[in-house]
Amino acid sequence: MVTRIVPWVSGAVYGIVLLAGLYYVFAGLGPANTARLAGFVAGIGALFVLEAVERRVARMPVAFLAGRLVLFFAVAALDESGLSRVLFVLVPFAAYLTFGRAAGLVLGGLCLALLVGGFAVWVPGWYTDTSYVSDVLMFTLGLVLALAMADVAVRERRAALRVAELSAEAERNRLARDIHDSLGHHLTAVSIQLEKVAAFADRDPAVAGQALADARRSVGHALEDVRTSVGTLRGGGRSLVGALTELGVALDVHGEEPALDPATVTTLYRAAQEAVTNARRHGGAAQVRVSVTFGAVTSLVVTDDGRGFDTGEPRSGFGLLSLRERAALVGGTVTVDSEPGTGTRVTVTVP
Numbered sequence: 001m002v003t004r005i006v007p008w009v010s011g012a013v014y015g016i017v018l019l020a021g022l023y024y025v026f027a028g029l030g031p032a033n034t035a036r037l038a039g040f041v042a043g044i045g046a047l048f049v050l051e052a053v054e055r056r057v058a059r060m061p062v063a064f065l066a067g068r069l070v071l072f073f074a075v076a077a078l079d080e081s082g083l084s085r086v087l088f089v090l091v092p093f094a095a096y097l098t099f100g101r102a103a104g105l106v107l108g109g110l111c112l113a114l115l116v117g118g119f120a121v122w123v124p125g126w127y128t129d130t131s132y133v134s135d136v137l138m139f140t141l142g143l144v145l146a147l148a149m150a151d152v153a154v155r156e157r158r159a160a161l162r163v164a165e166l167s168a169e170a171e172r173n174r175l176a177r178d179i180h181d182s183l184g185h186h187l188t189a190v191s192i193q194l195e196k197v198a199a200f201a202d203r204d205p206a207v208a209g210q211a212l213a214d215a216r217r218s219v220g221h222a223l224e225d226v227r228t229s230v231g232t233l234r235g236g237g238r239s240l241v242g243a244l245t246e247l248g249v250a251l252d253v254h255g256e257e258p259a260l261d262p263a264t265v266t267t268l269y270r271a272a273q274e275a276v277t278n279a280r281r282h283g284g285a286a287q288v289r290v291s292v293t294f295g296a297v298t299s300l301v302v303t304d305d306g307r308g309f310d311t312g313e314p315r316s317g318f319g320l321l322s323l324r325e326r327a328a329l330v331g332g333t334v335t336v337d338s339e340p341g342t343g344t345r346v347t348v349t350v351p
Contacts, residue, residue, distance in 0.1 A: 014051075014087075017086060018041065020081060024083070029081070036078045036080060039078040043078060085135075088115070092150075093146040093149065096154070104150055115139055186218050187222070240260060268298065268348060271334070276290070284307055327350065334348050
């Protein structure tokens with residue numbers, strides 16, 4: 001992972017150095033040398049150009065860092081005020097972002113050593129002059145802040161990547177639930193009807209023909225459900241009651257349906273679909289009824305007359321787990337009431 005130098009940071013530093021150098025000359029704080037001033041301004045301009053080019057080119061980070069370092073030396077040599085040394089705090093900053101913590105710390109230490117070494121060579125006894133000592137302290141503080149800012153930027157980038165990974169994982173889980181709840185329901189119905197066709201083909205052709213027609217209808221519902229799911233992903237939607245009528249079971253509606261958000265509609269519809277599938281596949285139910293009540297909360301109840309089961313026993317099926325996960329995503333709850341031989345009642349409540 002490569003995290004580039006934050007554009008506004010480098011631009012702000014370049015601008016401050018440029019203004020400081022110009023102020024030093026035009027305020028008469030030092031001797032004015034037109035050639036050096038022109039070179040100084042040109043060097044700052046070249047740094048801005050380098051930053052703009054680097055933002056457009058994703059390759060050669062070493063070359064850009066080296067080019068930036070050369071320009072820093074040139075600008076510092078041409079600057080009459082000597083304030084341009086602050087540019088060197090960007091070296092470990094950029095190295096940290098591009099090559100990692102070790103490179104940033106090493107280059108930060110090297111820049112500080114060069115500053116102290118330069119003072120030792122050209123300014124004998126500098127350590128007794130408060131202005132030079134202050135320069136070293138301020139430069140050290142600048143290095144610390146630059147490295148800290150780089151560390152924050154790297155951590156933020158890693159956190160963003162982690163969030164993206166978790167979002168992708170959540171989307172995969174959601175797609176798995178959709179495939180299981182939607183296609184699983186319809187394929188179960190088709191499988192049951194085709195078994196019925198095989199069983200009654202010779203004994204009762206009329207029953208077999210009806211079962212085949214039901215299987216075709218289930219295939220049509222599957223295709224329609226796929227289209228609806230795609231439409232929901234694209235921003236479309238449908239009412240909950242309209243979706244529940246497609247399940248082909250008895251439906252009771254109490255109250256007027258409010259403007260539910262698509263996530264809630266999908267959650268309740270998939271919950272009903274999963275409960276109906278379980279009633280037919282595992283419970284052997286002859287009758288399944290769906291009841292939905294709209295009010296302060298929306299409550300969906302699916303009851304069947306199947307064989308039921310002991311809710312205290314571990315359930316290995318993916319369906320109930322999927323149902324609870326889906327309801328939790330919209331702040332809902334799921335309760336399952338059942339006993340062997342008494343059927344099953346599944347209640348889903350969402351705010």
